[in-house]
Amino acid sequence: MRLTPAQKRLLKEGTGAQRKSLQLLVALGEIAGAERLVRVTSAHVSGASYKLIGDAGLEFLEDFARDARVAVPTTVNPLGTDLRQWRELGVPEDFAAKQARIARAYETMGARPTYSCTPYLLGVRPRLGEHVAWSESNAVAFANSVLGARTNREGGPSALAAAIVGATPDFGLHRDEGRRPTVVFDVRAKVEGIGFSLLGLLAGKETGDGVPYFRGFAATEEDLKWLGAAVASSGSVGMFHLERVTPEWRRARTKGLRVVRVTQADLEEVRHHYTNGTEADLIGLGSPQLSTEELREIAALVDRTPPRIPVWVFASRAVRDACPDAVALLERHGGRVLADTCLEVTLLEHRFTTVATPSGKGAYYLPSLCRQKVILDDIERLLERYA
Amino acid sequence: MKLPARTVSPGRAEGIALVSPSPFSFVGGADPASGTVLDEATGFRGERLAGRILAFPHGKGSTVGSYVLYGLARRGLGPAALVNERAEGIVATGAILGGVPMVDGVDLGGFSSGDRVIVDADRKTVDLPEVEAKPVVSAFLRNRSRFLVVRRSDRVGSFQGRWSAISGYVEGDEDPRARAAQEIREETRIRGARFRGSGEPLLTRHGNIAFVVHPFLFDVPTRRVTLDWENVESRWITPEELNGLPTVPRLDAVMQRILPRQ
Numbered sequence: 200m201r202l203t204p205a206q207k208r209l210l211k212e213g214t215g216a217q218r219k220s221l222q223l224l225v226a227l228g229e230i231a232g233a234e235r236l237v238r239v240t241s242a243h244v245s246g247a248s249y250k251l252i253g254d255a256g257l258e259f260l261e262d263f264a265r266d267a268r269v270a271v272p273t274t275v276n277p278l279g280t281d282l283r284q285w286r287e288l289g290v291p292e293d294f295a296a297k298q299a300r301i302a303r304a305y306e307t308m309g310a311r312p313t314y315s316c317t318p319y320l321l322g323v324r325p326r327l328g329e330h331v332a333w334s335e336s337n338a339v340a341f342a343n344s345v346l347g348a349r350t351n352r353e354g355g356p357s358a359l360a361a362a363i364v365g366a367t368p369d370f371g372l373h374r375d376e377g378r379r380p381t382v383v384f385d386v387r388a389k390v391e392g393i394g395f396s397l398l399g400l401l402a403g404k405e406t407g408d409g410v411p412y413f414r415g416f417a418a419t420e421e422d423l424k425w426l427g428a429a430v431a432s433s434g435s436v437g438m439f440h441l442e443r444v445t446p447e448w449r450r451a452r453t454k455g456l457r458v459v460r461v462t463q464a465d466l467e468e469v470r471h472h473y474t475n476g477t478e479a480d481l482i483g484l485g486s487p488q489l490s491t492e493e494l495r496e497i498a499a500l501v502d503r504t505p506p507r508i509p510v511w512v513f514a515s516r517a518v519r520d521a522c523p524d525a526v527a528l529l530e531r532h533g534g535r536v537l538a539d540t541c542l543e544v545t546l547l548e549h550r551f552t553t554v555a556t557p558s559g560k561g562a563y564y565l566p567s568l569c570r571q572k573v574i575l576d577d578i579e580r581l582l583e584r585y586a
Numbered sequence: 587m588k589l590p591a592r593t594v595s596p597g598r599a600e601g602i603a604l605v606s607p608s609p610f611s612f613v614g615g616a617d618p619a620s621g622t623v624l625d626e627a628t629g630f631r632g633e634r635l636a637g638r639i640l641a642f643p644h645g646k647g648s649t650v651g652s653y654v655l656y657g658l659a660r661r662g663l664g665p666a667a668l669v670n671e672r673a674e675g676i677v678a679t680g681a682i683l684g685g686v687p688m689v690d691g692v693d694l695g696g697f698s699s700g701d702r703v704i705v706d707a708d709r710k711t712v713d714l715p716e717v718e719a720k721p722v723v724s725a726f727l728r729n730r731s732r733f734l735v736v737r738r739s740d741r742v743g744s745f746q747g748r749w750s751a752i753s754g755y756v757e758g759d760e761d762p763r764a765r766a767a768q769e770i771r772e773e774t775r776i777r778g779a780r781f782r783g784s785g786e787p788l789l790t791r792h793g794n795i796a797f798v799v800h801p802f803l804f805d806v807p808t809r810r811v812t813l814d815w816e817n818v819e820s821r822w823i824t825p826e827e828l829n830g831l832p833t834v835p836r837l838d839a840v841m842q843r844i845l846p847r848q
Contacts, residue, residue, distance in 0.1 A: 223682045226594050230673050230690075246649070255618055255653035258660065259683060354649050356679045 200228050200368070201235050209364070216267030220360035227357055228368030237369040239350075240325055241272045242362030243318050243333035246355025247305065248279035248544035249298040251568070257297055260304035263359075270365035273310040274318040276335045276355075277488070277513075277541040278302060282314075284537060290546050302539075310362070314539040315515035316487045317424070319346065327446055330373055332361030336437070337487045337560060340427030343438035345420060347446035349373045352437045372437050380440055380451045381409030388463040390416040393577045396559025397466040399429025400473065405459050408435040412453050414442035415461075421490065428487050429559030473562040476572030479555035482506060482581055485513025486542035486561035491521050494536065498525035500578060501532050506585040508555075510534035513541045543568045555581045587719040587796050589692055591669070593707045594678050597687030599667035601639045603701040604630050605694060610640075611647030612654040612680065621663030630699060639703040640665035641694050645677035655680025667705035669694070669712060695836055696789030696796035717796050721756040721787075723766040724840045725802040727779065729809050732824060733841070735831065736773065736817035744792050749821075750834040751841075762800040770804060774820075775812035779804040785843025790835040799836070803844035 202210070202225070210221050224236060246252050252260075278298050280288065285295040306312050313321055318333070319341050325331045325348035333339050334353040342348040351371045353361065361367040371377040384402050388394065395418065402411045411430060418426065418441060430436045440448045484497055494514050501510055512529060516538040519526060526536045537545070543564035547554065554565055555574040565571040574581070606628035612618075615625040621635040628642070635658065645651065655677065658664035668681055673690035681688035687707040696717070697703070704713040727734040735749045754769040756762050763781060770779045785801035811820045823831075825845060828838055 219683060222596070223679060226673075226678050226682055227675055229592075230594070230675065230678060246653075252650055252653055253618075255657035256650065259653050259656045262660070263683075354652070354675055354679060356652050356683060357675065 200225055200233060206236065206366070214266045216263055216363055220267070220363040223357060223360045224364060224366065224368055228370065231368060231370040233368035233370040235369050236364070236366035237330045237373055238366050239271055239330050239332045239361055241274070241323055241331045242269065242358050243274045243276070243323070243331070243335055243338055244305070244310065244355055244358045244362060245276040245334035247276045247301055247314065248540070249294060249301055250279040250546055251544055252301070252355075254297070257301055260301055264304040264307040267308045267359075267363055269309040269362040271362055272323070273362040274313045274315065274321070274323055275305045275310045276314070277316050277544050278314050278539045279544060280540050280546055281537040282539045284535070288546070289550060294546065313515060313517070316541050317490070317515060320488070320490050321515060321517055330367070332358050332367040334358040336431035337424070337428035339437045340431040340439065341424060343372055343378070344427055344440065344445050345423050350437070352431075352435070378438060378447065379410060380412035380453055380456060382406050382411055383453050383456050383458045384411055384413045384461055385458050386413060386415035386461045388461055388466050390418070393470070393557045393575070394466055395422045395425040396429045396557065396562075397469040398461065399426045400433045400559045400563065401461060401465060401469050402439070403430040403432060403434025403436050406430070406434045406436055410438050410440070411436065412440045412442070412448075412451055412456070418444055421493065424487060425559065429563070432560045432563040470575050473559075473573055473575045475566070476553035476574045479553045479574050479585065480508055481547070481551045481554050482508060482510045482585065483513075483542045483547075483554045483556045483561060484510065484558070484578070486556070486558040486564070488541055489514045489518065491518050494518055494522045495525045497578065498522070498528040500582055501534060502528050504582040504586050505532040506582055508585050512536045513545070514538060547571060555585070557581065587696065587717045588711055588713045589696070591689035591707075591710050591712050592691040593710055594670070594673045594690055595668075595681040595686060595688035596707050597667070597685065598704070598706045598708060599639070599687050600702070600704045601637050601666040603639045603641055603697055603699055603703045604628070604633055604635070605697045605699045606630070606642040608642070609644050609646040610642040610677075611645065612651035612658075612677070613648040615647075616654065616658065618654045618657055621658045634663070635665045636663050637666050639667050639669060639705060641669040641697055643671045643694065645670070645674045647676070649676055651676045652680035652683065655686065656684040659684030659686050667707070669697070669703070669705060693789045695839075696791055698791055714796070717794055719796050719798050721762065721798045721800065722753055723756060723762050723769060723800045723802060724750065724837070725752045725766040725770060725804055726841060726844055727752060727770065727774065727776065727804050727806045728782070729806050729822065732809075732822035734774070734811065735821050735823055735828070735833070736813065737819040738834070739816055739818045742816050745834040747832075748834045749831045750837060756800070763802065766800070766802045766804070773814055773816055776806045776808060776810070779806045783844055785840070788836060788839055788843065799840055801840040801843040
């Protein structure tokens with residue numbers, strides 16, 4: 200890999216964290232066949248939930264924070280619990296203390312304490328063609344597909360290294376050839392609501408490691424968030440195209456690609472496949488965290504059809520703070536709006552066994568990450584069922 | 587035996603090898619508190635990683651593995667160095683963050699657990715000072731889509747009774763291809779063998795010898811074979827039939843390296 204004179208200097212004379220970060224980026228670049236690093240304008244770092252990274256991750260982050268400082272605006276993924284409400288949730292003291300130490304380490308490094316998987320809802324919106332280094336698969340899918348920015352599916356440490364150096368290896372989705380579609384989904388179904396999650400789960404599995412190209416339906420930005428989160432969960436997917444909608448669809452050539460036809464029955468089958476529970480003890484909404492519009496809409500729905508089991512809604516702190524009425528309404532019906540954390544990385548297993556959710560990503564990860572059974576369905580149907 | 591390698595994480599270390607035939611994850615594969623190996627598939631469950639040269643084909647599993655390796659290294663419980671056939675991001679990340687020397691691009695077929703190994707990532711080499719490299723040729727003869735295999739006699743120096751391709755030692759600085767042509771004439775008496783291709787050399791281990799096997803493919807005009815003392819039986823088989831035979835180590839890999847890519 201060719202380094203610039205400034206990068207070579209950093210490798211010799213930088214701080215310990217800078218040298219280590221650059222070494223890491225060079226090694227990962229060489230493994231992937233990259234020839235250079237490309238400058239990034241922002242970083243988004245995953246690996247912040249104590250539940251997932253454990254003592255080993257905490258140890259690394261505290262060591263690293265001694266001299267690591269980010270060089271570009273950096274946001275951090277959700278934590279393992281809400282830093283303000285953990286006591287009410289029954290989270291063990293030790294867990295909360297270690298979680299707070301992880302947060303402190305990131306803040307010491309200069310990261311914004313957003314603890315959100317949706318930086319794109321918090322004003323971090325790189326433009327078409329702009330290079331960034333994001334981990335968190337749903338954010339990666341959104342940045343590439345909806346915004347037309349360029350990022351690989353970074354790992355937590357590599358995104359952090361990119362934040363410190365301000366650059367990342369130039370390969371994969373950073374390059375035109377890496378953004379070409381690899382499979383076409385010809386959708387002959389009416390896709391709405393939970394349909395975007397179902398289609399995403401189906402397409403991710405079919406695509407494996409590649410770039411799906413969808414056609415046959417329209418979608419709002421919000422719909423694409425749910426599609427992207429699901430497709431990036433069941434597949435090693437960092438980008439998709441949607442005909443007539445996403446910014447790079449015109450450049451995408453589909454000639455000669457495998458075409459997968461998707462019907463309503465296929466989507467229904469996906470819903471059944473991911474539903475392995477019978478009776479839920481929690482309705483979980485998030486994964487990814489909700490926007491202000493989504494939070495208000497959910498609060499109104501819950502107010503109209505209050506369920507007999509708790510509703511936990513996951514949103515960023517900023518979204519929660521922006522919707523005090525919706526929060527109050529949900530709390531009045533026994534629900535909670537949790538910030539700093541999200542559905543699949545939070546501690547659920549100490550209280551619940553089966554989660555009902557409309558999130559495809561949630562349905563994909565809840566069994567392994569939270570030891571939950573899942574009921575995957577539309578929010579309106581779930582609220583009626585548990586009324 | 588000194589092998590070239592690619593630097594993943596800088597540094598130099600020496601130790602006794604633990605060689606896993608299967609991919610490895612530090613999450614679930616090793617106890618983060620003690621560095622004891624937990625993964626049964628490695629063949630060395632219960633061993634401690636501290637001070638050892640850990641070799642496996644490539645990493646797998648959860649990204650948290652980077653942090654586990656880092657934590658082990660920081661507490662002096664991690665391996666002294668890592669050797670992979672093909673590095674991937676998770677283990678590479680842990681090695682760099684933890685300061686564990688690591689190389690890849692190394693054929694682990696030439697390694698055994700218990701070998702003394704010197705990994706020098708700065709000089710891009712892996713040295714097994716007690717292992718001797720011996721170059722050999724392994725030539726498949728093809729006639730109308732079938733390949734010749736021969737069963738080795740009791741009088742040869744290694745792998746008696748096993749099936750192999752036409753093989754022999756490369757002497758001095760002899761050209762391996764010329765050696766292969768000569769072995770074909772001696773061991774089969776077939777004339778008019780035409781060179782069709784060769785593959786990257788691969789390593790197989792026998793005691794303290796690592797055979798550096800040079801794979802070759804020749805087309806021959808006949809299936810009439812006259813064996814010499816080295817072999818006792820011959821068969822013309824399809825590539826699929828190779829799997830059912832007791833062969834010399836990695837003969838299937840030799841075959842893969844000379845077959846035309848589909």
